[in-house]
Amino acid sequence: MTNVPAHRPVFCPIVPPHLLESLARHEDPEVHVPARYTLELDAVHRTRRRIGAPVAVESAVAEAVADRPNRTIYDAGHEQTLPGAEVRAEGAGPVKDQPVNHAYDGLGATFEFYLKAYRRHSVDGRGLPLNASVHYGQGYNNAFWDGRQMVFGDGDGRIFQDFTGSVDVIGHELTHGVTQYSANLQYFGQSGALNESVSDVFGSIIKQYALGQTADQADWLIGADVLAPGIHGVALRSMKAPGTAYDDPALGKDPQPATMDGYVSTSQDNGGVHINSGIPNHAFYLVAATLGGHSWERAGQIWYDTLTGGRLASDADFADFARATAAAAHARYGDGEEHQAVLKAWSQVGVAASAALPRQAAPEGAPSSSQG
Amino acid sequence: MRIAVTRTGGFAGITRRAELDTTGRHDEARLRSLAVAALSDGRPDRPAGVPDGFDYELEVDGIKAYCADPHLSAPQRELISRVLGERA
Numbered sequence: 366m367t368n369v370p371a372h373r374p375v376f377c378p379i380v381p382p383h384l385l386e387s388l389a390r391h392e393d394p395e396v397h398v399p400a401r402y403t404l405e406l407d408a409v410h411r412t413r414r415r416i417g418a419p420v421a422v423e424s425a426v427a428e429a430v431a432d433r434p435n436r437t438i439y440d441a442g443h444e445q446t447l448p449g450a451e452v453r454a455e456g457a458g459p460v461k462d463q464p465v466n467h468a469y470d471g472l473g474a475t476f477e478f479y480l481k482a483y484r485r486h487s488v489d490g491r492g493l494p495l496n497a498s499v500h501y502g503q504g505y506n507n508a509f510w511d512g513r514q515m516v517f518g519d520g521d522g523r524i525f526q527d528f529t530g531s532v533d534v535i536g537h538e539l540t541h542g543v544t545q546y547s548a549n550l551q552y553f554g555q556s557g558a559l560n561e562s563v564s565d566v567f568g569s570i571i572k573q574y575a576l577g578q579t580a581d582q583a584d585w586l587i588g589a590d591v592l593a594p595g596i597h598g599v600a601l602r603s604m605k606a607p608g609t610a611y612d613d614p615a616l617g618k619d620p621q622p623a624t625m626d627g628y629v630s631t632s633q634d635n636g637g638v639h640i641n642s643g644i645p646n647h648a649f650y651l652v653a654a655t656l657g658g659h660s661w662e663r664a665g666q667i668w669y670d671t672l673t674g675g676r677l678a679s680d681a682d683f684a685d686f687a688r689a690t691a692a693a694a695h696a697r698y699g700d701g702e703e704h705q706a707v708l709k710a711w712s713q714v715g716v717a718a719s720a721a722l723p724r725q726a727a728p729e730g731a732p733s734s735s736q737g
Numbered sequence: 738m739r740i741a742v743t744r745t746g747g748f749a750g751i752t753r754r755a756e757l758d759t760t761g762r763h764d765e766a767r768l769r770s771l772a773v774a775a776l777s778d779g780r781p782d783r784p785a786g787v788p789d790g791f792d793y794e795l796e797v798d799g800i801k802a803y804c805a806d807p808h809l810s811a812p813q814r815e816l817i818s819r820v821l822g823e824r825a
Contacts, residue, residue, distance in 0.1 A: 445806075445807060445809070445814060447807060503818075506747070506749070507747045507748055507749075507789065507790075507791055507806075508748050508789060509747075509748065509787055509788060509789035509790045509791075509806065509807075510787060510788045510789060511787045511790070511807055512787055516807065525749070528748070534748065537748070537789075538748075538788075538789065541788040541789070545788075552785065552786070552787075552788055553785065560788065561788075564788070588748065588749070601748070601749045601750075616749075616751055617751065620750075632783070633743075633745040633746075633752060633792075634745045634746045634750050634752070634792070635746060635783075635785070635786060635792065638746075638750070639746065639747075639748075639749070639750020640750060
């Protein structure tokens with residue numbers, strides 16, 4: 366079957382450009398029209414970024430944006446049509462259905478974290494309304510970000526339970542939105558694993574922030590609360606010890622590597638984005654553990670500067686990202702323990718970060734270090 | 738008709754695969770029509786999915802097609818549910 370018609374092309378801002386370009390050449394207008402439109406939008410976006418407008422615009426707009434979230438929770442009613450019926454709007458009190466309240470509170474905790482820790486207003490930095498749908502599908506074992514909103518399944522109760530029950534899962538999903546509006550890391554291969562890792566990093570930090578934990582008090586686990594009782598495991602991923610989160614007859618064994626020696630090449634899972642994310646996850650853990658204290662303050666700040674600084678290519682690989690974090694650490698803190706911790710962490714996971722330090726402009730809000 | 742579904746990706750990143758042979762099953766006619774519709778709604782290459790969305794590979798008598806959440810057609814959704822549900 367070589368001419369399978371493509372009735373339902375997937376178009377979201379994270380489609381890799383090479384795929385978009387081939388879709389744009391497709392003979393079927395249903396396929397090529399939206400692809401061409403997206404490419405044009407991308408071009409406009411890139412041009413704006415090149416002329417350096419967004420940083421200034423973003424901070425000017427941020428001043429005018431309220432320091433409050435604008436949340437709406439929908440009930441998909443066990444169907445797979447989004448968003449579903451509105452069940453709780455911003456400012457409304459709790460409802461009887463707990464997943465609705467968990468989602469509402471989790472969106473609030475994530476909004477507050479980005480605002481307080483980094484003065485970021487919502488996922489786009491401009492107060493984007495936060496929407497989420499709960500009860501998606503029947504016993505649906507997943508949660509995802511569809512490019513516009515969060516989507517939560519209930520879990521089948523056998524392997525997974527309600528995905529709204531874990532604030533790190535909510536933080537993880539919304540951080541996909543932050544990434545989409547900043548570095549826009551392509552969701553494939555190493556840039557995709559970085560996209561996943563950044564979501565795990567901030568998902569974990571958001572939980573630590575909510576609990577007031579320091580790096581040595583944190584469990585560094587992702588999805589600890591979504592595993593059903595009886596599953597042999599502590600969580601879905603461990604940033605402290607990738608590959609050790611679970612080992613269960615129904616789930617298999619946690620496949621994550623902690624270092625480049627265990628890097629997995631596969632075409633599944635968008636090129637192993639949920640597998641190889643263990644490597645940058647562990648690098649972040651090492652930086653946070655070395656620096657100690659609250660991980661959102663220095664380690665998190667360095668990762669946030671890297672993600673939002675406007676210098677990271679959307680197809681960045683691990684080495685690009687490693688160098689960018691080292692440059693971000695140097696730009697904000699100079700050649701001190703932060704910069705050294707970053708270099709050492711990447712070296713421990715087998716990624717070279719120590720190429721000649723690029724002369725990097727200071728990130729948004731950072732003191733200028735090189736060209737004062 | 739042999740139908741296999743492989744699901745990858747998702748928040749957990751855990752792969753699930755199930756396969757069945759429609760021969761002699763009480764729902765054989767339904768499965769066969771779903772399989773044909775699901776394949777024709779599919780794409781010849783893996784579509785770029787959304788972050789943490791499930792990706793599916795459908796294989797019907799050796800013919801493969803791909804699809805990804807949340808953009809499944811109704812036949813794809815039902816076929817995937819029936820085939821993966823076999824092991825649930």
